[in-house]
Amino acid sequence: MLYKKIIRPLLFDYDPEKIHNFTIKMLSGGIAPGILRMMFKFESEKLNVKAGKLSFRNPIGLAAGMDKNCSAMQGWDAMGFGFAEAGTVTPLPQEGNEKPRMFRLPEFGGIINRLGFNNCGADEFEENLKQTKENLPNDFIVGVNIGKNKRTELDDAYQDYKFSFEKCFEHADYFAINVSSPNTEGLRQLQQKKFLDEILRSLQGLNKELDETYSDSTKDIFLKIAPDLTEAELDDIIQVSVDNNITGIIATNTTISRATLPEGNYESGGLSGKPLEPISNSVIKYVKKHAGDKLAVIACGGISTYDDVKEKLDFGASLVQIYTGLIYEGPGLVKRIKQKMAAN
Template sequence: MYSVIKKCLFRMEPERAHQWAVNALQAAQQTPVLLWALERKQAVRDPRLAVQSGQLHFPNPVGMAAGFDKNATIYPALAALGFGFVEVGTLTPKPQPGNSRPRLYRLEEDDAVINRMGFNNKGIIQAAHSFSTLHRPSVPIGINLGKNKKTPQEEAAGDYRTGLRALYRHGDYFVINISSPNTQGLRDLQHADSLQFLLSDILEEREELRRETGEVRPIFVKLAPDLNADMMTETVQIGVKLGIDGFIAVNTTRSRKDLVSPHRTEEGGLSGRPLSSSSTEAIRLIYRVTEGQIPIIGVGGIFDGKDAYQKIRAGASLVQIYTGLIYQGPSIVRSINQKLLSLLERDGLDSIQEAVGLDA
C-alpha cells in the first residue's frame, strides 16, 4: 500500500509531502480506536526486544528520530506505528521560521535526504501546551533542544537551560543538539572549552530541577559525524566527566562522498544510507571510550533490521530512524523488530541487550 502512497508523496515538493504526513497522523489521533487498531497491527510485543536504560523502559529498541515531529504534535500517532520511543523537536525557546525554502531535498538514487531546515519550530511554549493536551503514549518521549539562531554563542547555555526548565516535566529524556550543520556556529559548541562551559551550565540547571521536582531526567548529547576520532573522543570524555547520561551518534553530515543524485551539491545536512558506515564507526568509538558504561542511541542509514542490528552490536543500546521511514514507509518499524528477533535467534541470544557491543 505504501508503494502507491509513496508515488503520490514523491511527486510533491518534499516539505509539502512531510506536512501532508503530519496532517494525516494528526487526523488519525482524533480517533482513539484508530490509534488502537494501528498499534495492534504495527507493534511487535516480545520481551526479548525490551531495553531497560536507567529508570526508562523501552518496549523495543527502535525509535523515531528528532525532526519528524518538530512541534510535539503527533507523538501519540508515531508511538502507535510501533516505535519503542519517540523523540520530538528540535525545539528552541522562541518560535523561528528556519531557513528559506526550498530547504529539503530527496536524493532518490542514493536513498538519502539533504535538509537545511534551520530548527524551524513553534517554540517551547506551544510544545508545552501540546504536551498538556495530547494523550500520553506508554513509550518514552525524548525532547530534542536547540538554541535560537539569533542567540549569541556565549549565551547558548541560556537557551538550553530555558528549554530544559520549561519542558522538564514533559520529557522522559532530553537531547542537547549541538551538532546540526544548519545553524551557523552551532557545531563550534562541541569544541572542548565551549562544551565544558555549556554542559556544566545545563547540568547545573538539571540539578536545580531535581531538587525542585525530585525527578532526574537523563540528558543525552547528539554528536556530529564529521568530528575526527580525536575530537569525538575528547567530546565524549568531557561529557562523561561532567555527568552526561548518554550520546546520540550521529547527526547529519556535510560529507558528499560517492553521491550520484543531481541534488548532491545542495547545502545542508545529509542523512540516509550514505551515513550508515560513519554512524556505526562513531558508535563503536564511543562504546570503546566509555567502556560500554554509557547508553548510546545509534542513528544514520538504518533501512532494515540488519542495519539496526549492526549498530546494536557496535555498541548502541537503542536506534532511531527517519530517512528509512521516508523511503520504506511505516511498515519499516515492524519489519526491523521482526528481523531483530530472527537475528537474536540466529546468534543464540536471549535478549537484544545481550547483543549490545558484541562487535565493538
C-alpha cells in the first residue's frame, strides 16, 4: 500500500535506469538490507523445494538483469527471495547500448528494455560473487547468468560461455545460459540446434573437469529461452537440453512481440511484465508437456501476485522468478506471496 500509493509515484517521476542504479546502490550495503530483513522476514518449511541437486528455502527467485554485477545479494536475501540470479555477465566488461534504453509502460504493467548486457565483466563479477557468498546464509541460492560479448562471433560464442563458467564455477550455485536476450545482435540464433549443442556439450565437459578440481559436484545448468520460438524450435531445444543432461529450462526471457499491447508505436527492445505473461505461459506449458520430468522449469514472465505464481507452479514449474512485478508491486511482494503459499 505504502509502496504503491507513495513510494512508487515518487520513483516513477525519474528515469527508470537512474532509479534502478540508485536501488542497487542502496541494497548493496549500509542499513537497507537490515531494515528489509526486519520488515520482510517470513519463512516456512512448507515452502522448501528441490530442483536438480539444489534445495531452495522457497521457490521465489529474482530474475536475471536486476543485479547484473552481483553487487546487492544481501538485499535480495533480506527481501526474502529463495534465490537470485546475478548477471548477465560477459567475459569482458561492456557499456551496453545507447541511453535511454529502459522504458516503463505503467498502464500495462510492463517494461521495455534494450540495455544490451551492460556489466562489469567476469573478473570483477567473480570478485563480487566470492565476497557476497561469504556473507550470505547457506540457504540462499545464487545463480550466475552468463552471456557472450557483443563483439564475439556466433561461431566462437561457446568460448565466452566457457570463460565465465570456469571463472565463476567455485562460487556459483547454478548457471543460467542466456541465449535469449533480444538486445545483443544474433544472440538468439544460439538457440539453434547446432550452436546450442556446441555450447551445452562444451559446458558439460568443463563442468565434469572442474568438478574434479574442486571435488564438490558438478553444477546445475539451466538454459534461458526466448518466448518467441516456434514449436519446432522448442522441440529442438528440448531435445538438445535432454541430450546434454542439463537440469532445466528458464522460461522465459523478454519478448520482441507487441501483440499483447494495443496498437501503437513502442520503443524497440524486450518487453517484460504483464504483457509478456500469456506468451511466456504458453512456452512454460509446452516445455512441461513435452519434456515432462526430464527438465525442471524455472518459470518467469509477468508475475505480480500469488495467483500468478500458483498458475505457473500448477503448469509444472519447480521455481519462479520475478523482475518487472517487483518494480510495480514493491519489495513487500515476496513476503505477501510466501505468506499466501504457506497458508494454502
